[in-house]
Amino acid sequence: MDYLNYAKEYLMNTYNHLPVVFTHGEGCKLFDTDNKEYLDFTSGIGVMSLGYGNKNWIKAVEAQLEKVVHTSNIFLNIPVLELAKKFTEISNMTKVFFCNSGAEANEGAIKLARKYSFDKHGKARNTILTLKKSFHGRTITTLKAGGQEKLHKYFYPFTEGFKYAEANVEELEKSIDSSICAIMIEPIQGEGGINPLSEEFVHKVFGIAEKEDILVICDEIQCGIGRTGKIYGFNNYGVCPDIISTAKGLGGGLPIGAVLCNEKLNNTFEYGDHGSTFGGNPVCAAGALEVLNIISENSFLEEVSEKGKFVKEYFKSKNKKNILEVRGMGLMIGIEIEGEASRVQKKALQKGLLVLTAGPNVVRLLPPLIISKEELEAGLNTLYEIIEEE
Ligand SMILES: Cc1ncc(COP(=O)(O)O)c(C=O)c1O
Known part of the structure; x- marks a missing residue:
């Protein structure tokens, strides 16, 4: 052929x-x-x-393949429950939503942040501040979330409600206004050229966010799940965000993504607000659990x-x-x-x-x-x- x-x-x-x-x-x-x-x-x-x-990963996935491959989210499955417990514990987060990819995780993170802000601060506070050179995915919304001009072509109209700042303290301070509900960062930018954010900048983001009740979303899709020598890229900065989006390395090769949140957002999503047919698929969850077990070992x-x-x-x-x-x-x-x-x-x-x-x-x-x-x-x-x- x-x-x-x-x-x-x-x-x-x-x-x-x-x-x-x-x-x-x-x-x-x-x-x-x-x-x-x-x-x-x-x-x-x-x-x-x-x-x-990897033999252990294959064993875990094969065992689940033989038991049951998919049941839908109308029903619970055991691997997804085991994964949810392990994942929230090692992430210092309280709840998780499973999906299939990085872009889908970021879509979920953006929806979660906007819903929190809607409930608490009203309809007008809906802008997400992201960084120049960032990349957050290829759906219509996540393309617009990425702070690179080359991503914002052809596919109009894009989702509204994004604003971009250079990754420096001065620009950050200038960009904060009463419309901002969340700041979304890749602690180490991947597609934009492997750019670790500076300590000073990351601490400023978290400082402003805490003062203004702005949520911090860390896009850990490329830099998370052990890639930088810590579970998450943000662990290198001694901070902890409100929302984490993750995918890529999580599944060990099978497609799975996740949005994790802290206690503040535990009850933000209500029944019917979000969902995904394949999200939390038991085979992908079994593989992801093995990945988390291995990377958190010894x-x-x-x-x-x-x-x-x-x-x-x-x-x-x-x-x-x-x-x-x-x-x-x-x-x-x-x-x-x-x-x-x-x-x-x-x-x-x-x-x-x-x-x-x-x-x-x-x-x-x-x-x-x-x-x-x-x-x-x-x-x-x-x-x-x-x-x-x-
Ligand atoms: C930081 C970051 N966010 C989001 C995405 C999109 O992930 P996916 O391709 O799984 O949708 C990527 C993919 O490269 C990424 O590196």
């Missing part, structure tokens, strides 16, 4: 596929149709945190931090001509380079290494969290050579 021509003929043109088709994976390796091996620094864009073929997260430090140290020790900056936290790393990140991505693919980009000049690394230092070093050697070869 000529896969790439099949794709051209039958799939909508939404993705710029790289010329490779993977048939299977093991640990941090993927194998293509010619059985060529690739080291994966992408984890399916931050999804496959446990790598490919020293798993400390090891992620250690590996993140190892990557930073690696680049510190090297001569750099084309590497302008290495930033990020844990295993969420952005390498800003002189030249095109897509050139590096294509060259790396030829050499059996998979990397991501985040904007034109940033090579983005999101390896599986289980990656070994040896694998990291081998991939970094290849990457360094490619970036510095011109």
Whole structure:
């Protein structure tokens, strides 16, 4: 089968596929149709945190597949209840709503914030402040929530009620007015170029929010679930939001998203306010529970931090001509380079290494969290050579 021509003929043109088709994976390796091996620094864009073929995860999912796959939310199921307990406990939150994706989680978070504000402050207080360079998803509402002009094209009319600020204290203070009901941030911006927010800025957001009864929503879809060496990106700042949206790494490869809230919002959603046919699917919930069990075990997260430090140290020790900056936290790393990140991505693919980009000049690394230092070093050697070869 000529896969790439099949794709051209039958799939909508939404993705710029790289010329490779993977048939299977093991640990941090993927194998293509010619059985060529690739080291994966992408984890399916931050999804496959446990790598490919984790035995405990497969066991948990297979056991649930055999019992019951789907029942709908008219009925309860056991994995979703177990997951809800574990998830709220390790998140320091009180309630959770399950859905299928990041964008859907953010839609839920936005609805929850607006309903809270409607109930408490009336109809006019409905604006969500988000940040320039942010990305929150691709539905009509979440496209508009993203603070990048390039997202706000063609698909008019967008949902109203969003305002954008640069991630600095001065702009933040200027942007607060009586219409703001929530501030939504990615603690470490992903698609926007791997930009960790500054401590000062994050503390200012939480300070203003507390004073004005403005809710803080942390979009943890890319930086959450262990990615930065803590359960959530915001844990690196010593703060705790009112609402968390999460997805990607949560399911270990199966589609699941979630909105978590604190006590303040426990009773905001009432019967009929929100829902999702597949949300809380027992198979996805069984997989997610295994992911949370594994990442909250023993020293798993400390090891992620250690590996993140190892990557930073690696680049510190090297001569750099084309590497302008290495930033990020844990295993969420952005390498800003002189030249095109897509050139590096294509060259790396030829050499059996998979990397991501985040904007034109940033090579983005999101390896599986289980990656070994040896694998990291081998991939970094290849990457360094490619970036510095011109
Ligand atoms: C921070 C952030 N929010 C939301 C989304 C949207 O998630 P999904 O593609 O699962 O809808 C993404 C996806 O890249 C993301 O990185």
